[in-house]
Amino acid sequence: EAGVVQSPRYKIIEKKQPVAFWCNPISGHNTLYWYLQNLGQGPELLIRYENEEAVDDSQLPKDRFSAERLKGVDSTLKIQPAELGDSAVYLCASSSDPWAEQFFGPGTRLTVL
Amino acid sequence: GIQVEQSPPDLILQEGANSTLRCNFSDSVNNLQWFHQNPWGQLINLFYIPSGTKQNGRLSATTVATERYSLLYISSSQTTDSGVYFCAVEENTGNQFYFGTGTSLTVIP
Numbered sequence: 225e226a227g228v229v230q231s232p233r234y235k236i237i238e239k240k241q242p243v244a245f246w247c248n249p250i251s252g253h254n255t256l257y258w259y260l261q262n263l264g265q266g267p268e269l270l271i272r273y274e275n276e277e278a279v280d281d282s283q284l285p286k287d288r289f290s291a292e293r294l295k296g297v298d299s300t301l302k303i304q305p306a307e308l309g310d311s312a313v314y315l316c317a318s319s320s321d322p323w324a325e326q327f328f329g330p331g332t333r334l335t336v337l
Numbered sequence: 338g339i340q341v342e343q344s345p346p347d348l349i350l351q352e353g354a355n356s357t358l359r360c361n362f363s364d365s366v367n368n369l370q371w372f373h374q375n376p377w378g379q380l381i382n383l384f385y386i387p388s389g390t391k392q393n394g395r396l397s398a399t400t401v402a403t404e405r406y407s408l409l410y411i412s413s414s415q416t417t418d419s420g421v422y423f424c425a426v427e428e429n430t431g432n433q434f435y436f437g438t439g440t441s442l443t444v445i446p
Contacts, residue, residue, distance in 0.1 A: 257434075266423050266436030267380070280432045313378065323368055323427045323434065328380035 226250070228329035230316050236335045242304035245332045249297070249318030256293060257326065258301050259315040267315055273299060274322060306336045339364045339428050341437035349443045350414045358409040358440045360424035367427040369400050371409050374421045374439075383409070383422075414444045 229248040237243050249256050254275050259267035270289070271281040275296035284291065288307070293299040303310055313331040340363040350356055360369070368387040374380045384391050384398040386407065391398055395414075400407040407424055425436045 266425070266439055268436070269434050272434075282432070315380065317380075323431065325382050325385040326370065327382060328372075331378055333378075 228316055228318055228327055230314075230329035230332055232332055233330060234333050234335075236337065237306055238337050239308055240305040242302065243306050243334060244300055244302045245314050245316075245334075247299045247301070247316030247329060249299075249316070250327055253318035253320055253327075254296070255319045255322050255324070256299050257317040257319075258291060258299070259317065261313045261315055261331070263312075270301070272322075279322075303334075306334075308336050310334060311336045338433060339366065339426055339435050341424060341426055341435050343422075343424060343437040343440050345440060346438065347441045347443075349445065352414060352416060352444055352446050354414050354444075355410070355412045356414060356442070358411070358422055358442075360407040360409070360437055362405050362407075362424075362426050362435075362437075364405070365429050366402065366405075367429055367431060369402075369407050369424060369426050371398055371407070372423045372425065372436075373418075374423065376420055380423075411442075414442075416444045416446055418442060419444050 256273040258270040261267040271284045273293045291301045315331045316329045317326040319326045342361045344359045371383040386398045386400045388402045395412045397410045421439045421441050
């Protein structure tokens, strides 16, 4: 069984440019999570989806971040425009039920210059 | 939000040694999970353990929800156990999931 897939694995952009991250969860997992992890810290939840519905996005900086999960499978997280402080690893996870055992993808390491 | 503190922050072990990692949380939670992040950044779920004790090979975990702590035991440590161990909790409202501060483990041969 394939795990959570994320792409790209690495992205380097200049500030003020847009960037997008893609996640494909484990087949059959209805719950999808996006996390941000800064160096030396634990992941922080940005948004959680139940199927195609965003059920908690209180931690998502909505002025520049957006996310979607069309058809309740793949998801895309977008930043526009990117700032220097957005440099971090963006992690996607999925689970069969809300807050059940979570499986993480390898992450996308973003560097904003 | 809930405060999740882990101790010790750093740990160096000789291969074959045993260790105990602790996770304290500041409020009642619905569930608790332990994760291992390997040196390449991959997070692996070790245990889903809202209460009680579970064992998986050389690892075991105990959560005492009423006293707001969880313990992760690693026995006969191996170099592949190196990495950062996180506990994470779901708050009672079911709307947030908080990771702890992490314990960085290095196992030397």
